[in-house]
Amino acid sequence: MSMPTYKVCCDKCDYEAWSLKLWGAKEYIDSEGQRIPVDVTLNWCNECQSLEPVESFDHTEEYVKKLKEALNNIKDNTNSVPKLFYIRLMSWFRGADQCFLNEALEYTRKIELDFKRKGTEKCLTCGADDVHIYSGNKGIDWQLKFENDNDNTITNIQHPNCGGEFYISTDVIRVAMSSDMRTFTINGEELINS
Structure with a gap:
């Protein structure tokens, strides 16, 4: 199955990240074995030093x-x-x-x-809780709706340690890739499936 993906860029440096990092099914499994879907947005991880999929409780x-x-x-x-x-x-x-x-x-x-x-969000790439959460409607999620197809979308989100501002490029491409199911404890630790 192909999905649209877009590029998040910095207006001051050459940093860029693709929204495909958000793809794939992610679920919590609680102590009773119940599965709960994980809400995810792109947020800055200070450990990874990049925009990464981070838990969202908004x-x-x-x-x-x-x-x-x-x-x-x-x-x-x-x-x-x-x-x-x-x-x-x-x-x-x-x-x-x-x-x-x-x-x-x-x-x-x-x-x-x-x-x-809420307030204990973790990076789903490295597991660190040293993340910068962009609150409210500033979160960047995979199903972003573009306001104008001809202009880059300004996010009003600052690039940490750079001072630039992230924008979402109008370059949207469709990519086909398989996605794995990743599971986590209720506290955000990944469960390694054998």
Whole structure:
């Protein structure tokens, strides 16, 4: 499968990094064996001295909204006697309800993780916690939307130890590559699969 990738450059020096560093599935595995997707953005790692994939815990509001939607879907499916009758009778309704319940549980785990780990983000390349987090909408993620196809996108993110500013080049290419599943503990340490 091919995916679009873009280049992040510095306007003062010749530094550049490609967003393909963000590719690949990444999951936490908690103590109960539950899998939780890892949210990742490009942030500066002082250990690697480059933009690297770093854990992101800035999506709490989004997950609260999605949790409410999943709970409302469950409520809508179970708020009347006829629907309860059909839920008991038909496996599709039970399956849909289980799907909404699974969504609600996943968003609950993500919200808990955001609260527990915010401020302890780690570089997913080297494992260091000496990272510079670009807060809010300044994060650079793999699904970036360009405002104008003809102009470079200024990020308002400073290049550490340089003083330049990162920008995202309009040079977008599509690259085909396979991606591996990487797994981590809830505390961000990579689990080596044998």
